[in-house]
Amino acid sequence: MSHERYEMVVGLEVHVQLRTRTKAFCRCLTSFGDPPNQNTCPTCLGMPGALPVLNAEAVALATRASVALGCAVRERSVFARKNYFYPDLPKGYQISQFDLPLAEHGRVDLGGGRTIGITRIHMEEDAGKSVHDRFPGFTAIDLNRAGTPLVEIVSEPDIRSSAEAAAYLKAVREILVYADVSDCSMEEGSLRVDANVSARPRGEIAFRTRTEIKNLNSFANVEKALEVEFARHCGVHDADGAVIQQTMLYDANRNAVRPARSKEESHDYRYFPDPDLPPLVLTPAFIDEARRAVPELPAARRARYASDFGLTAAEAEVLTAERALGEYFEAVATAAGDGKVAAHWVTGEVLATRNDQGRSDMPVAADALGRLIALVQEGTVSNTAAKKVFATLAAEGGDPRTIAERDGLVQVGDESALRAWVDEVFAENPDEAALFEIGRAHV
Ligand code: ADP
Numbered sequence: 001m002s003h004e005r006y007e008m009v010v011g012l013e014v015h016v017q018l019r020t021r022t023k024a025f026c027r028c029l030t031s032f033g034d035p036p037n038q039n040t041c042p043t044c045l046g047m048p049g050a051l052p053v054l055n056a057e058a059v060a061l062a063t064r065a066s067v068a069l070g071c072a073v074r075e076r077s078v079f080a081r082k083n084y085f086y087p088d089l090p091k092g093y094q095i096s097q098f099d100l101p102l103a104e105h106g107r108v109d110l111g112g113g114r115t116i117g118i119t120r121i122h123m124e125e126d127a128g129k130s131v132h133d134r135f136p137g138f139t140a141i142d143l144n145r146a147g148t149p150l151v152e153i154v155s156e157p158d159i160r161s162s163a164e165a166a167a168y169l170k171a172v173r174e175i176l177v178y179a180d181v182s183d184c185s186m187e188e189g190s191l192r193v194d195a196n197v198s199a200r201p202r203g204e205i206a207f208r209t210r211t212e213i214k215n216l217n218s219f220a221n222v223e224k225a226l227e228v229e230f231a232r233h234c235g236v237h238d239a240d241g242a243v244i245q246q247t248m249l250y251d252a253n254r255n256a257v258r259p260a261r262s263k264e265e266s267h268d269y270r271y272f273p274d275p276d277l278p279p280l281v282l283t284p285a286f287i288d289e290a291r292r293a294v295p296e297l298p299a300a301r302r303a304r305y306a307s308d309f310g311l312t313a314a315e316a317e318v319l320t321a322e323r324a325l326g327e328y329f330e331a332v333a334t335a336a337g338d339g340k341v342a343a344h345w346v347t348g349e350v351l352a353t354r355n356d357q358g359r360s361d362m363p364v365a366a367d368a369l370g371r372l373i374a375l376v377q378e379g380t381v382s383n384t385a386a387k388k389v390f391a392t393l394a395a396e397g398g399d400p401r402t403i404a405e406r407d408g409l410v411q412v413g414d415e416s417a418l419r420a421w422v423d424e425v426f427a428e429n430p431d432e433a434a435l436f437e438i439g440r441a442h443v
């Protein structure tokens with residue numbers, strides 16, 4: 001069945017773990033993969049009377065994330081208790097922010113004239129983890145993650161396709177990794193997505209009822225789940241039925257979405273300001289500091305690579321996928337004195353070698369590669385020979401000119417040197433030399 005008649009409307013809620021050493025309100029470590037319940041204390045275990053103390057580093061990172069995502073940061077925000085019962089939430093509430101969040105009104109530019117609004121960014125703590133597959137017939141609780149600092153980034157319902165949802169997520173992740181706010185690893189749960197979706201007939205202005213899909217553990221699954229759920233909405237509208245606002249779970253094995261529970265409204269959580277935590281008041285100087293900590297972001301860097309080095313959009317895209325790769329490329333470009341050729345080498349030989357050898361570092365130091373490129377440019381080594389020198393540099397390091405000379409890879413452009421070599425070869429091979437003379441006489 002075709003759903004051309006309908007337009008997809010999506011808003012995403014992205015939970016990102018802040019890269020702090022300790023938890024949001026206690027000194028327990030946030031390290032991943034430790035034995036269950038090792039990193040806990042009375043505060044994150046929710047013992048009565050234990051008091052939370054806010055982690056300043058978490059506030060700095062959350063503020064930096066907000067600025068990097070174009071938000072206005074509130075000088076005064078308020079922590080609130082979000083009350084619900086769950087076995088992995090021993091306090092019976094999660095510390096979050098509600099009507100006065102840390103930041104609002106941000107935006108993420110996807111290029112091509114598409115911008116996705118960010119409604120709000122608030123700080124909150126993570127819950128623990130229910131482990132269902134460890135003891136048959138039982139559920140175990142691991143509270144290592146309880147109290148881990150998060151930001152929740154809520155987008156406006158501005159996204160119009162599953163591909164655009166993936167592009168938005170990629171852009172948000174890139175920005176936060178660049179800003180060194182989070183590692184955004186979906187495998188380790190430091191980036192989690194809930195997707196809200198609805199379908200409306202094209203041309204209709206009002207939004208229709210949405211559902212929220214949880215359990216999305218990869219960007220690919222976000223796209224697939226959105227398509228499946230969108231198709232279901234379209235089917236319901238075609239049959240003049242009503243979509244029920246509820247929370248859905250995505251089952252990746254069956255590529256299917258099923259209802260988890262009826263959607264609670266915010267009043268169900270009985271939010272109220274946490275009496276244990278004073279309002280969070282940030283000075284303008286603190287917010288400025290966060291602004292200064294935001295590095296050049298990928299979109300700006302791509303534009304600069306195009307204008308300063310004349311790179312294509314595809315080259316700039318590859319070279320800015322990782323912040324370190326961009327910095328490496330720029331160092332190579334400086335040492336080589338030619339950005340375009342440097343880009344060619346970095347996107348080619350460097351990435352291929354890194355890939356083949358499964359390494360995460362750069363196989364050849366930037367200044368050595370720059371000097372090698374300069375040797376090619378000045379005609380000292382050929383392109384083919386340069387690849388051999390590159391392989392040697394990747395294996396043993398060293399200086400490109402020394403390696404080229406040692407391995408006989410220097411290309412001789414100087415005519416007198418060439419003539420001396422030819423004379424030498426002729427002197428050693430008189431018969432061939434005579435044949436060569438005969439041949440030349442017949443030309
Ligand atoms: P809740 O607290 O119930 O999760 P929020 O106000 O935080 O609700 O909004 C959740 C998300 O739902 C936001 O990202 C918003 O953009 C998105 N959203 C709201 N209405 C719709 C809709 N009709 N269709 C798709 N997404 C929507």
Ligand code: MG
Nearest residue numbers: 013152154194
């Ligand atoms: Mg929400």
Ligand code: ZN
Nearest residue numbers: 026028041044
């Ligand atoms: Zn603790």
